[in-house]
Amino acid sequence: MSEQYPALLVIVPLLSALVISVAGWVNKRLCFPIAVAALGVAAWSSVGLLFRVLDEGVIVYKLGGWSPPMGIAYYIDYLNGLVLPVVSIVALLNLISSKKIVEQQFPDKAGPFYTLYVLMVTGLLGIVVTGDAFNLYVLLEIASLTGYGLLAMGEERAPLATLNYLYMGTIGACFYLLGIGYLYIVTGSLNMVDIARLLPPLYQSKAVLAAFIICMVGVWLKMAFFPLHAWLPNAYTYANSASSGLIAPLMTKVMVYVMIRLILTVFTPKFVFNTLAVHDAVVWLAVIAIVMGAVLALKERNLKKMLTYIVVAEVGYMVGGAWLGNRAGLTGAVLHIVNDALMTLCVFLVVGNIVYKIKGYAFGDLKGLFAKMPFTMGAFVIGALSIIGVPPTCGFFSKWYLILGAIQAHQYGFMVALLFSSLINVVLFFRVFEIGFYEPFSDHEGHEHHPAVMAEAPLTMLVPLYVVAISLILVGLYTGDIVNHIVQFVIPKGFM
Amino acid sequence: MKIIGLIIVVVTGALLIYAAADFPAWSDPASPASTYLSPYFIEKTMEETSVPNIVTAVLADYRGFDTMFETTVIFSAGVVCFFLLRISRREEEEPETRYYRHVLTGVTIQLKEGYKIPPSADFERIDAVWTPPDLIIKTGCRILIPFIQLFALYVIAHGHHSPGGGFQGGVILGASVILFAISHDLRTAVRRMSEKLIGILCAVGVSIYAGTGALCLLLKQNFLDYSALAGVLHVDPITARSHGILMVEIGVGIAVLATMIWIYNNISSAGRYRQGL
Numbered sequence: 001m002s003e004q005y006p007a008l009l010v011i012v013p014l015l016s017a018l019v020i021s022v023a024g025w026v027n028k029r030l031c032f033p034i035a036v037a038a039l040g041v042a043a044w045s046s047v048g049l050l051f052r053v054l055d056e057g058v059i060v061y062k063l064g065g066w067s068p069p070m071g072i073a074y075y076i077d078y079l080n081g082l083v084l085p086v087v088s089i090v091a092l093l094n095l096i097s098s099k100k101i102v103e104q105q106f107p108d109k110a111g112p113f114y115t116l117y118v119l120m121v122t123g124l125l126g127i128v129v130t131g132d133a134f135n136l137y138v139l140l141e142i143a144s145l146t147g148y149g150l151l152a153m154g155e156e157r158a159p160l161a162t163l164n165y166l167y168m169g170t171i172g173a174c175f176y177l178l179g180i181g182y183l184y185i186v187t188g189s190l191n192m193v194d195i196a197r198l199l200p201p202l203y204q205s206k207a208v209l210a211a212f213i214i215c216m217v218g219v220w221l222k223m224a225f226f227p228l229h230a231w232l233p234n235a236y237t238y239a240n241s242a243s244s245g246l247i248a249p250l251m252t253k254v255m256v257y258v259m260i261r262l263i264l265t266v267f268t269p270k271f272v273f274n275t276l277a278v279h280d281a282v283v284w285l286a287v288i289a290i291v292m293g294a295v296l297a298l299k300e301r302n303l304k305k306m307l308t309y310i311v312v313a314e315v316g317y318m319v320g321g322a323w324l325g326n327r328a329g330l331t332g333a334v335l336h337i338v339n340d341a342l343m344t345l346c347v348f349l350v351v352g353n354i355v356y357k358i359k360g361y362a363f364g365d366l367k368g369l370f371a372k373m374p375f376t377m378g379a380f381v382i383g384a385l386s387i388i389g390v391p392p393t394c395g396f397f398s399k400w401y402l403i404l405g406a407i408q409a410h411q412y413g414f415m416v417a418l419l420f421s422s423l424i425n426v427v428l429f430f431r432v433f434e435i436g437f438y439e440p441f442s443d444h445e446g447h448e449h450h451p452a453v454m455a456e457a458p459l460t461m462l463v464p465l466y467v468v469a470i471s472l473i474l475v476g477l478y479t480g481d482i483v484n485h486i487v488q489f490v491i492p493k494g495f496m
Numbered sequence: 497m498k499i500i501g502l503i504i505v506v507v508t509g510a511l512l513i514y515a516a517a518d519f520p521a522w523s524d525p526a527s528p529a530s531t532y533l534s535p536y537f538i539e540k541t542m543e544e545t546s547v548p549n550i551v552t553a554v555l556a557d558y559r560g561f562d563t564m565f566e567t568t569v570i571f572s573a574g575v576v577c578f579f580l581l582r583i584s585r586r587e588e589e590e591p592e593t594r595y596y597r598h599v600l601t602g603v604t605i606q607l608k609e610g611y612k613i614p615p616s617a618d619f620e621r622i623d624a625v626w627t628p629p630d631l632i633i634k635t636g637c638r639i640l641i642p643f644i645q646l647f648a649l650y651v652i653a654h655g656h657h658s659p660g661g662g663f664q665g666g667v668i669l670g671a672s673v674i675l676f677a678i679s680h681d682l683r684t685a686v687r688r689m690s691e692k693l694i695g696i697l698c699a700v701g702v703s704i705y706a707g708t709g710a711l712c713l714l715l716k717q718n719f720l721d722y723s724a725l726a727g728v729l730h731v732d733p734i735t736a737r738s739h740g741i742l743m744v745e746i747g748v749g750i751a752v753l754a755t756m757i758w759i760y761n762n763i764s765s766a767g768r769y770r771q772g773l
Binding site: 019108159189 | 517531532534557559568578
C-alpha cells in the first residue's frame with residue numbers, strides 16, 4: 001500500500017470531494033465526516049511519505065505507468081516531503097474548527113462548502129507533490145478557483161474583494177503558464193527534472209531569461225509579494241473565517257514552495273545566482289515588503305486586517321531568505337514555510353473563535369476578551385509570541401536562520417528589516433493584549449459594564465487551536481532535528 | 497495610475513518580444529518541441545494505445561492525469577457558481593405571491609402567501625413579469641435539439657479517430673439543453689432536468705474519470721494505468737488503454753454537460769430558479 005501513497009494523497013481527497021458533493025444533495029450531515037476522513041487519509045499518507053523519503057530518499061511515482069518525460073510523474077524529495085504534511089495537517093485542523101462556523105453562517109450550503117474545501121486541499125497537495133511543470137499549473141487552477149469561491153462567501157464586501165483577487169490571481173497563473181510555455185518552446189519538455197537537464201546549454205538564451213522572469217512575477221503575484229500584494233488584505237479580511245483559516249496559512253506558503261522549487265529544481269541555483277545575479281535586488285524588494293507590511297499593519301484598527309498585513313510581511317521573510325543565496329538563508333526560508341503556516345493558522349483560528357462568539361474583529365470588539373475567552377486568548381498569546389519570534393516558539397528559530405543568512409550574505413538591510421518587523425510585531429500584539437486585558441468589556445461607550453462572564457468557543461474549535469498552539473512550541477524545540485534530518489538535504493550540494 | 501499601467505504593459509510586451517528573438521523559427525521542423533517528444537508520440541501512439549488520434553492519446557492517456565484535473569476545474573466552476581449564487585428558500589424575504597397561467601385559455605391566477613397549485617399539465621407557474629415564449633422559436637428548437645444531441649454523442653464517441661472528445665461533445669450536449677431553456681423557460685427546463693440531478697451528474701462525471709483511475713490502482717497498477725483493465729474487459733492491455741480512454745471521455749462528457757447547465761441555471765436566474773432569460 002505504501003508505494004501508492006503519492007497517488008492516494010491526491011486521489012482520496014479528490015474522490016471524497018465528489019462524494020461530498022453528492023452527499024450535499026442526499027444528507028447534509030454526512031458531508032463533514034467524509035471531509036474529515038478524506039483529509040485524515042491525506043495527512044496519514046503525507047506523513048507516511050515523509051518517513052519513506054527519510055528512509056529511501058527521492059520517491060518517483062509514474063502516473064498512468066508512463067515514464068517521464070512522456071507521462072507525468074510525482075517526485076517526492078525532502079523539500080515537498082516536509083511541506084506535504086504541513087499542508088494536510090493545517091487543512092485538517094482548520095476543517096475541524098470550521099464545523100461550527102459553517103453551521104452558524106451558511107448551514108444550507110454545507111455541501112458545496114466542504115466540496116470546495118476538500119478540492120482546494122487537493123489542489124494544494126497536488127501543487128506540492130508534482131514533478132511536472134504543467135501539472136502544477138492545472139492544480140494551481142483548481143486551488144485558485146476553489147479559493148476564489150471560498151473567499152467570496154463572507155461579508156458584504158467579500159465578493160468585490162475576491163473579484164479583485166481573481167483578476168490578479170488569474171494574471172499570476174497566466175504568467176506562470178506563459179513562462180512554462182516559453183520553456184517548452186526552447187526545451188520541448190514539461191518535466192521539471194528533464195527541463196533542468198536540458199537547460200544548461202541555453203542559459204544565455206533570452207527566452208529562458210524571459211521565462212524565468214515571467215514565472216517569478218506570476219508566482220509573486222499569487223503569493224502577494226510586496227508591490228503585488230494589494231489584493232490580499234481585503235480578500236482575506238472579508239471572507240468567512242472558515243475559508244480564511246484555510247487560505248491565509250496555506251496559499252501564500254505553497255506559492256513560496258513553488259518559487260523555491262523553480263529556483264532549486266527547474267532553473268537550478270547555478271542559473272539563478274551565478275548567471276543572472278539579480279538576487280541582491282530581489283532581497284531589497286523583500287526588505288521593502290517586510291517594512292511596508294509591518295508599517296501597514298501598524299495602521300490598522302482591526303485585528304483580522306492587521307494579521308493579513310503580517311502575512312504580507314512574512315512573505316517578504318521567505319522570499320528574501322530564499323534569494324539570499326546561501327545555506328542558512330534557504331534553511332530559514334524552508335523552515336519558515338512550516339512555521340509560518342502553523343503560526344498563521346493559530347492566529348486565524350483565534351480570529352475564527354472571536355468572530356464566532358463576538359461577531360466582530362475590530363479592536364473595539366476585543367475589550368475584556370481575556371476574561372471572556374481566556375483559552376482562545378491564551379492560544380493567541382502563544383501564536384503572537386511565535387510571530388514576534390520569542391524562544392522557544394518556532395518563529396524564533398526560522399528568524400534566527402534568516403538573520404544568520406543575511407549576515408553571511410552581507411545583506412545587512414535584510415537583517416535590519418527582520419529586526420524592525422519583530423519590533424513592530426511586539427507593538428502590534430501588545431496593543432491587542434492591552435485592549436483585551438485591561439479595557440473592560442463594554443457596549444456603547446462604556447455605559448454598561450458587564451461582569452466578566454466566560455463565553456468560550458466550543459470544544460471543536462478549541463481543540464484544533466490548542467493542537468496548533470502546542471505544535472508551535474514543539475516544532476520550535478525540535479527545530480534542530482528538522483534541520484539536521486530534513487532541511488539540510490533540501491539544499492543542493494555546492495550551495496554555500 | 498493609468499500611466500503606470502501603460503508603462504507596465506509596454507515593459508511586459510517589450511520583454512515578451514525581446515524573448516521571442518531567441519525562439520526557433522516559425523514551423524521549424526528542427527525546433528526542440530518538434531524533435532524531442534513529438535517523434536516518440538507519432539511513432540509509438542498506435543502501437544502503445546491503439547488510438548489513431550494522437551492528440552486524444554496524449555490528452556487522455558499519456559497526460560491523462562492533467563485532463564482529469566481539467567475536468568475537476570470545470571466541476572469546481574459549477575460548484576462555485578452554485579455556492580455563491582444559489583439563494584435558498586430560507587433566505588427569500590417574504591412568502592411570495594405566486595402566479596399561475598392556465599395553459600389552454602391563458603387565464604392568469606394570482607395566489608397570495610404561499611398557496612400553490614399542485615403541478616399539473618393544465619397550469620404552469622409564471623413570474624410576475626412574464627414574456628410568452630414564441631411558438632415558432634419553440635417549435636424550431638424542438639426540431640433542432642435532437643440533432644444537436646446526436647451530433648454531440650458522435651463527437652464524444654469519435655474522439656479516438658477525429659477531432660473531438662469529451663469536452664467538445666459535453667459542451668454541445670449542454671448547449672442543446674441550454675437552447676431548450678432559452679426557447680422555453682427555465683422552469684420547464686428544470687422540470688425536465690432537476691437541480692439535484694444536475695448537481696449529482698456533475699460529480700458522477702468526474703467520478704467516472706477518477707474512478708477509472710482508482711480501479712487501475714485497485715488492480716495493482718499505478719493510478720490511471722488503463723492497461724490494468726485488460727483483465728476486467730477481457731482484451732489485451734493495448735486495447736484496454738483504448739477502451740479506458742473511451743470510458744474517461746464519457747465521464748468528461750457527462751461532467752461538462754451537467755456543469756454547463758448548472759452554471760447557466762444559476763447565472764441566468766441569479767440563483768432564484770425562476771423564469772430565467
